[in-house]
Amino acid sequence: xxxAFLIKYAEIGIKGKNRHLFEDALVRQICxxxxxxxGTFHVHKQQGxxxxxxxxxxxxxxxxxxxSHVFGITGICPAVMVxxxxxxxxxxxxxxxxxxxxxxKHMTFKVKARRxxxxxxxxxxxxxxxxxxxxxxxxxxxxxxxxxxNVMLYVEIREQISFYSEEIPGPGGMPVGTGGxxxxxxxxxxxxxxxxxxxxxxxxxxxxxxxxxxPYTSERxxxxxxxxxxxxxAYTGPIDLHVVNFTDIQLAIYEKCPHEELTIIMRxxxxxxxxxxxxxxxxxGLITGESIGQVASQTMQSLxxxxxxxxxxxxxxxIGFDKQEIVEVSEKIGTYETSILxxxxxxxxFVAKHPVTKPNVNVIKKxxxxxxxVIDDLMDQAISTVETIHVEA
Amino acid sequence: xxxxxxxSATTQCSQEAADLMMRLLRVDYGNPSSLHNxxxxxxxxxxxxxxxxxxxxxxxxxxIYFTSGGSESNNLAIVGSALANKRxxxxxxxxxxxxxxxxxxxxxxxxxxxxVTYLPVxxxxxxxxxxxxxxxxxxxxLVSIMHVNNEIGAVQPVEEAARLIKxxxxxxxxxxxxxxxxxxxxxxxxxxxxxxxxxxxHKIHGPKGSGFLFVRDKVKVHPLILGGGQERGxxxxxxxxxxxxxxxxxxxxxxxxxxAKIMQMYRLRDYFIAEVEKIDGVSVNGHKDHxxxxxxxxxxxxxxxxxxxxxxxxxxxxxxxxxxACSSNKPAVSxxxxxxxxxxxxxxxxVRFSFSVHxxxxxxxxxxxAMAELxxxxxxxxRS
Numbered sequence: 022x023x024x025a026f027l028i029k030y031a032e033i034g035i036k037g038k039n040r041h042l043f044e045d046a047l048v049r050q051i052c053x054x055x056x057x058x059x060g061t062f063h064v065h066k067q068q069g070x071x072x073x074x075x076x077x078x079x080x081x082x083x084x085x086x087x088x089s090h091v092f093g094i095t096g097i098c099p100a101v102m103v104x105x106x107x108x109x110x111x112x113x114x115x116x117x118x119x120x121x122x123x124x125x126k127h128m129t130f131k132v133k134a135r136r137x138x139x140x141x142x143x144x145x146x147x148x149x150x151x152x153x154x155x156x157x158x159x160x161x162x163x164x165x166x167x168x169x170x171n172v173m174l175y176v177e178i179r180e181q182i183s184f185y186s187e188e189i190p191g192p193g194g195m196p197v198g199t200g201g202x203x204x205x206x207x208x209x210x211x212x213x214x215x216x217x218x219x220x221x222x223x224x225x226x227x228x229x230x231x232x233x234x235x236p237y238t239s240e241r242x243x244x245x246x247x248x249x250x251x252x253x254x255a256y257t258g259p260i261d262l263h264v265v266n267f268t269d270i271q272l273a274i275y276e277k278c279p280h281e282e283l284t285i286i287m288r289x290x291x292x293x294x295x296x297x298x299x300x301x302x303x304x305x306g307l308i309t310g311e312s313i314g315q316v317a318s319q320t321m322q323s324l325x326x327x328x329x330x331x332x333x334x335x336x337x338x339x340i341g342f343d344k345q346e347i348v349e350v351s352e353k354i355g356t357y358e359t360s361i362l363x364x365x366x367x368x369x370x371f372v373a374k375h376p377v378t379k380p381n382v383n384v385i386k387k388x389x390x391x392x393x394x395v396i397d398d399l400m401d402q403a404i405s406t407v408e409t410i411h412v413e414a
Numbered sequence: 415x416x417x418x419x420x421x422s423a424t425t426q427c428s429q430e431a432a433d434l435m436m437r438l439l440r441v442d443y444g445n446p447s448s449l450h451n452x453x454x455x456x457x458x459x460x461x462x463x464x465x466x467x468x469x470x471x472x473x474x475x476x477x478i479y480f481t482s483g484g485s486e487s488n489n490l491a492i493v494g495s496a497l498a499n500k501r502x503x504x505x506x507x508x509x510x511x512x513x514x515x516x517x518x519x520x521x522x523x524x525x526x527x528x529x530v531t532y533l534p535v536x537x538x539x540x541x542x543x544x545x546x547x548x549x550x551x552x553x554x555x556l557v558s559i560m561h562v563n564n565e566i567g568a569v570q571p572v573e574e575a576a577r578l579i580k581x582x583x584x585x586x587x588x589x590x591x592x593x594x595x596x597x598x599x600x601x602x603x604x605x606x607x608x609x610x611x612x613x614x615x616h617k618i619h620g621p622k623g624s625g626f627l628f629v630r631d632k633v634k635v636h637p638l639i640l641g642g643g644q645e646r647g648x649x650x651x652x653x654x655x656x657x658x659x660x661x662x663x664x665x666x667x668x669x670x671x672x673x674a675k676i677m678q679m680y681r682l683r684d685y686f687i688a689e690v691e692k693i694d695g696v697s698v699n700g701h702k703d704h705x706x707x708x709x710x711x712x713x714x715x716x717x718x719x720x721x722x723x724x725x726x727x728x729x730x731x732x733x734x735x736x737x738x739a740c741s742s743n744k745p746a747v748s749x750x751x752x753x754x755x756x757x758x759x760x761x762x763x764x765v766r767f768s769f770s771v772h773x774x775x776x777x778x779x780x781x782x783x784a785m786a787e788l789x790x791x792x793x794x795x796x797r798s
Contacts, residue, residue: 236725275795370722371795 022101022121023081025183026088028071029096032195046196046224047071047093053258054087067179068137074102085189090255092222094191098175100183108143112155115176115184119156119163122186129166130156130186134176141178148176192222197258200224203336204299205308206291207231207250207262209242209364212310212339214249214356215347219338220308221257228302229260230295232267234370242364247410252356255414263298264408267291270399271371277391280373284318285380286389288327290400296331297404306334312342317376326380416731417777421617422564422594422710422768423735428619428667431660435621438656446653447642456655463662470669471611472602473628479645480658483625484593484614485515490627490638490649491589491610492519496528496556497636502585503553509533509541509570511750512560516591520558533559538701539568539754543578550582557588561595565750565766566700567710569595576607587633593617593625597668598676598707609633615657619770620664624657668771675771679708682769682778686711689782693789699756699764711767712751714760717793723765726788732781735766 030047048064048071055062060079065072073088081099088097103114119130134148143151152174153165176184205217207229221227231246243264250262267287274286295307311319318327328335339347351357389396418426427435438459444452446460460480468475481487496506508520510532524530531549533541541559550557557579559570572590579588589610592601596611597618603611610633615624629635629648641650683706687698695716700706715723720736727734747761756764767781 236729237722239721239725272795 022118023099024075024102025100026073026084027098027100027183027185028073028088028094029098029188029191030071030093031095031193032093043093043196043199044071046199047091049198050091050093050196050258051088054091055084058083058087060084089189089191091196092192092194092224092256093196095193096188097191098185098188100185102181102183105141105178105180105182108151111182112152115152115174116155116159118184119160119174119186123172126160126162128162128171129164129169130172130174131165131167131170132156132174132176134178136178138178138180148178152176192256194222195224197221197224197226197256200226201305202226202228202303203306203308204295204302204304205229205260206295206310207246208310209245209249209360209362210310211344211351211357211360212312212315212347213308214253214310214360215350215354216308216310216336216338217253218256218350218354218356220336221253225257227253227257227260227308228263228298228304230263230265230291230298232265232291232294234268234271235266237268237271237370239364241362245359245362245364247412248359249356250410250412251414252359253354254412256354259411259413261302262410262412264410265294265403266406267403270396270403273392273395273399275371278388280371281375281377282380282385282388283371283373284376285323285326285385288318288323289330289385289389290396292327292330292335294400294403296333298407299333304333306336307331308336308338310339310347311337312339312344312347315344317378320378322379322381323377326382326385329382415776415780416733417781418733419767419769419773419777419781420733420735421770421773422766424616424622425619425770426772427616427621427660428664430667431620431663434663435656435660438659444655446655447644456653459655459659459662460653463658463665466662466666467626470665471628473604474631476646477628477631479627479629479648480653480661481625481627481649482623482654483616484513484591484612486649487612487614487625487627488513488515488589488591488593489519490635491612491629492516492556492558493522494635494638494648495587495589495610495633496523498634499555499587500528503555505529505531505551505553506556506558507531507533507546507549507554508558509535509560510753511535511539511563511565511568512558513564513591513593516558516560517749529553535568535753537754538706539563539566539699539750541570541575543571543574546575547578547582550579550586552583554583554586557586558591559589560591560593561601562592562598562707562710563700563750564594564710565748566712566754567594567707568700568754569599569705569707572608573606580607594707594710597665598679598709600669600672603628603630610635615661615664618664618668620661621657623654624661626661676708679769679771679773680704682773682775683708683711685775686767686778686782690785693786695793696785696789697760699751699754709769711769712764713767714756714764715789715793716760716763717796718789719762720765722792723763723788726792727765727781727784730780730784732784735768736764 044066051064061076063074132149132152134145136145172186174186203225205227207213217227233243250260254260278286442455444456446457464475464478467478506528520530533545561572576588579586587609590608591612593614596613609630611628613626616622637648639650644650687702697714699712724736751761
């Protein structure tokens with residue numbers, strides 16, 4: 022029945038002279054999201070709206086699913102599109118639409134017409150009244166409420182006439198590609214995919230770095246991270262995932278540094294390596310899934326110690342989130358099930374019983390000096406043996 | 415060099431079984447239920463497989479029911495016989511170290527109102543007949559005991575258990591999970607007093623998705639899959655002819671030249687145990703002599719987590735199982751290892767080597783060499 026989708030967007034609308042850049046990005050992202058959906062689609066801007074028009078048969082469920090992953094969209098309105106064959110025909114079509122969509126007729130409604138094509142014989146007020154009357158005649162149980170209707174029926178007169186009354190929520194945010202690119206430190210856990218999602222929601226494209234430590238972590242743990250990257254790429258678009266072999270660095274730290282500081286020191290080197298790839302990939306920042314106090318390495322003191330090695334800004338969108346709030350987002354975006362698969366990740370394999378919770382940067386640096394004669398080679402080795410996997414949903 | 419030492423997980427399908435299956439997929443692909451010739455041909459393959467299997471157990475062909483594998487056989491035997499006989503009593507007995515495909519059906523029976531007794535095991539993983547005797551009562555309708563434990567290879571005294579059960583309560587059914595023992599032991603259910611016996615195809619060089627349940631004549635079992643009435647009404651669904659034929663072929667092959675093959679496996683096991691225990695921190699669980707199964711060696715390595723050792727061996731193309739798969743975010747401690755009273759620090763440090771009739775001394779040597787190198791190295795880096 023639906024031949025088109027009216028795409029609603031909120032924030033893009035207020036971007037002043039840059040507005041067309043944002044709209045173009047939105048159109049581009051919609052086209053990208055629809056590329057693998059069954060059907061032929063035409064996406065275009067028209068008088069401050071973005072329309073997705075369909076041609077011939079298409080898969081409705083898949084289309085909605087794809088569109089609800091495009092950042093920038095706040096609402097998706099499936100619309101009926103008809104040729105202008107006079108008012109009586111239009112009234113008939115509108116009545117039949119209302120009949121199909123609302124089986125329970127005990128409700129209030131309001132018609133809101135918009136006449137973009139001014140040569141239509143009736144003006145919007147007349148249309149509102151006339152269509153409302155036809156609907157009331159057809160369904161005596163319905164009534165009009167102009168202030169707070171249950172259903173708002175929009176009718177738009179252009180070359181063709183479209184009408185819609187339902188809105189499926191979109192993810193909000195801004196179209197990917199309007200905000201540069203950032204490097205996500207992706208582990209196999211619950212938090213980092215959510216962090217990537219949240220930054221990407223602000224229009225940011227994503228690349229990712231994952232640290233694996235064979236034989237302490239398995240191929241399956243790595244596959245899980247590839248799967249997670251794939252899951253968030255349904256929102257973020259393509260991701261280049263850098264898989265770094267971290268075993269030797271980890272063992273060197275284990276051998277030479279105090280075990281309570283192992284996690285902090287390890288994370289400092291992870292940040293350095295991630296920043297290296299961030300620069301290579303033209304990223305403008307790093308993203309982590311840290312939240313204050315969640316674990317020993319995420320106290321403010323620990324964050325300060327890990328942050329100290331970076332020159333780029335580190336974005337931590339979950340910093341004020343409780344675990345439960347993070348879980349809720351991960352369930353919503355569909356990464357939770359994958360995240361909880363039970364494979365060891367490299368942050369936990371050598372974790373000390375009582376890791377430092379208030380590390381002192383100077384003490385940590387002192388400990389790191391013990392690595393001085395090996396660490397440069399080990400870092401070079403880790404960077405040069407990276408495996409980069411292109412991930413796309 | 416590659417050493418596949420995870421044959422208790424699955425085995426390589428025999429060439430003859432695979433060839434036969436390919437023919438049944440591509441050439442003789444009929445449905446045994448069809449009335450025409452194609453159907454009859456297919457039926458003949460099923461009959462032939464049934465005959466071959468029946469011969470290995472010395473039972474009647476009519477007592478063999480094909481299933482989709484070990485788990486289904488266990489489910490059918492336990493839930494099916496309990497449902498069919500619950501009017502005679504609501505008490506059932508099993509052991510603390512069963513495979514999940516036995517343990518979970520018993521948990522299901524418990525939910526359905528049955529009383530379940532779980533027999534403990536000793537440090538070698540064996541039940542005591544006295545415990546069994548004490549647990550038996552007039553209300554007991556089913557006892558299920560695994561023949562060979564899948565994690566440590568402990569062998570249960572099933573023949574003595576059967577005698578004891580029948581003496582105490584002749585109507586009580588006795589089920590044996592023989593998934594790890596069929597093909598490693600000669601099993602004659604009728605002579606031994608076993609009423610129900612579960613077997614899986616892919617543990618004996620047959621295909622995955624194949625298995626059977628022996629149901630002694632006149633034993634009542636309620637079907638779990640209802641439908642067109644195949645397998646004499648006990649297991650509906652179009653017969654998986656290729657898998658059944660493959661299983662029949664594998665069953666026949668595994669019992670050819672049997673004694674020599676088993677002796678060879680015990681020789682390799684003896685050698686492996688003697689050598690591996692020379693490595694610092696390594697100990698072998700269960701009986702080390704021939705009272706254990708010939709193909710399973712459970713090895714605990716102090717200070718090395720099983721998963722790490724597994725992946726380090728994997729790196730050298732040596733494939734084993736983690737005795738008890740554990741990780742930081744999902745502890746799944748093995749019930750068998752807990753039941754034999756393994757020390758806590760070894761629960762997460764146990765791997766299983768399992769051999770097949772094709773395992774060679776070269777593979778064993780290669781694995782031993784890797785263990786000797788890896789264990790000291792990995793033990794150096796432990797969780798503090």
